[in-house]
Amino acid sequence: MSFLKNLTGTSSDTIPAGDPLVRVSTDIADGERKSILERKKVAxxxxxxxxxxxxxxxxxxxxVLESGGGLTATLGCLATLLELKKQNLLDLVTYIHTCSxxxxxLSLLNDSGNWVEELETLKDKIIDKLANLSxxxxxxxxxxxxxxxxENYSLTDLWAYTFVASALKGxxxxxxxxWSRVHETGAVPYTVCTAVNKPAVERSNYTNPGIYFEYTAHAxxxxxxxxxxxxxxxxKFENGILVKKEPEPSVGYNVGLWGSAIGSAKEVIELVTDIMVRNLMNPKANVVVPLLDTVSGLTGFLLGADLSRLTSLISDLKNSLAGGKGDxxxxxxxxxxxxxxxxxxxxYQHINLMKDNWDTSSVQGKENLVTILGAVMAVESNASTKDLFIVPHAANLLLKTVACLVKWEWGTTNNIMKGLxxxxxxxxxxxxxxxLVDSGLGMNVPFPEALRPERMPEVILSCDFFPLDPMQGPRRAAEYAIAxxxxxxxxxxPSDEEMNPSKGCYAFKGPNGPTILHFPLFNKENSGDLYKVLLVQYIVSRTHYTKGEMEALxxxxxxxxxxxxxxxxDMFIESLNKHKEP
Structure with missing residues (x-):
């Protein structure tokens, strides 16, 4: 049976007797329902x-649907919300659906409380913060x-506290x-953040609603x-019953999970290994791990293997890289x-990873892989702490990270469905x-969450900040809806508009379903001949923009x-008029 095949729009399944924390239902949470009613009072x-x-x-x-796109999406999202407020339109927005x-x-805004009230001031603070290099x-x-x-450490932790923390400067x-405190007042639109189940994506595709996992203040x-x-x-849950209460993950961790897809696995491996070297070989932090062949007086065996032989092979590999030749x-x-x-x-597992990725790795990437291997071997050889200059929990971090890299393990969390x-x-x-990983691997504009029957909007503003495929959102949403x-x-x-949009807004309207207004970030209307230059300047892998670049974006x-x-x-007024009092 395919993942969550029971998604039929019914709620006939019931949870086991006992603790009612696991809810099997098609409905939204009571807290969300309360928040939405308060929000509609504002509207x-x-x-x-x-x-x-x-x-x-x-x-x-x-x-309002805000797409993925790294730091570009962060700034684009902030700009659209601020402009909606300036145009006196933000009070009508019920939901903000986000991904990546x-x-x-939205994490920066919601952490600030009633952000709608102070949006202009917050914008300045956020730009100043993101421009900081500290x-x-x-x-x-x-x-x-x-x-x-x-227990559930994965590459997502590394990503959250290095790559994303570097982008958000904290x-x-x-x-x-x-976030429920401000949402339940109705002062701000209700936020929905999206991820996808990685194994489910790999055996399915973006038209399967069962891959999508959402986070709200209430559920x-x-x-x-x-x-x-x-x-x-x-x-931890078993058969729908709470087995062990664990701390709720921080927003800092979650933004790493929600924003963990920036390109191909090759690009991510290069970035992850570079991050590991810069962090785990850091003398300032007093946790430096040397290469195996730099540890003085090391003799004996590494897990049954001759250390002198391994040390010699590492030196051969380094020399080959330095000389640019060799097998x-x-x-x-x-x-x-x-x-x-x-x-x-x-x-051993890391060497296999190196072999599998050697041909596609850059020279720096190969050097990083060798550095990490030498460090892991040094730890596993039980070299003296004097030689290693490493505290035990830093060794734990190194070994856990490499194990996750080998298994390509992201977003590990306890299964809420276990035993159901x-x-x-x-x-x-x-x-x-x-x-759980970045929903950009499913759909990079969060239509599936918005199209739930309990939330079905009459008007959707779809804001796309991934300029490499600016029309993917509505195109994939239509395929999802049909399926x-x-x-x-x-x-x-039009085919000539797919990758080179001429307008800043595309309207899709029919006899059924919501009216869609889709906004590709860069288009000939707002950027003219600069369109292709901007695609290169604002790539999603960048973690820093100057203040001038941010304001221009x-x-x-x-x-x-x-x-x-x-x-x-006009769309908002038309929709309101359909429901006004006689």
């Missing part, structure tokens, strides 16, 4: 100011050393559940299926042969862990909203 007041009498419970749902880089923006490896290491003690220790879970209260995220993969094969008696060791019966498949309920029998307007995009995103504000307003 009803706005409608009244325009001469439209409407009861809060009759206010139509209007959603745009979750970084975040360093020392701060990352402290967080990483703590994280390595967790780490938030708050919790997503704490976390698979859309239209299984959820738990957000404060219990990463706790480097042959040397790796000799290492594997030398350690053939301990194939379960971290060192009913119509769920065994592969989904027998596993003790879930592996799942969800009303949706026709999405007809935000202006492009703002222009899309500003230039089409009358069109947006």
């Amino acid at each position: 009803a007041k706005w409608a009244q100011s325009q001469g439209i009498n409407i009861k809060p419970e009759n206010v139509p749902t209007i959603a 880089g745009s979750t970084w923006c 975040w360093g490896v020392d701060q990352s290491l402290l967080k990483l050393l703590e994280a390595a003690n967790r 780490v938030s220790d708050s919790r997503v559940s704490s 976390c879970g698979y859309i239209n299926s299984v959820s738990i209260p957000t404060e219990y995220m990463d706790s 480097e993969k042959g040397i790796l094969d000799q290492m594997l042969s030398t350690m053939s008696g301990k194939k379960d060791s971290t060192s 019966g009913g119509s769920f498949s065994r592969e989904d309920t027998e596993a003790s862990k879930m592996y 799942n029998n969800i009303p949706f307007p026709p999405v007809n995009i 935000m202006e492009y995103a703002s222009l899309n909203i500003r230039n089409h504000a009358p069109e947006i307003r």
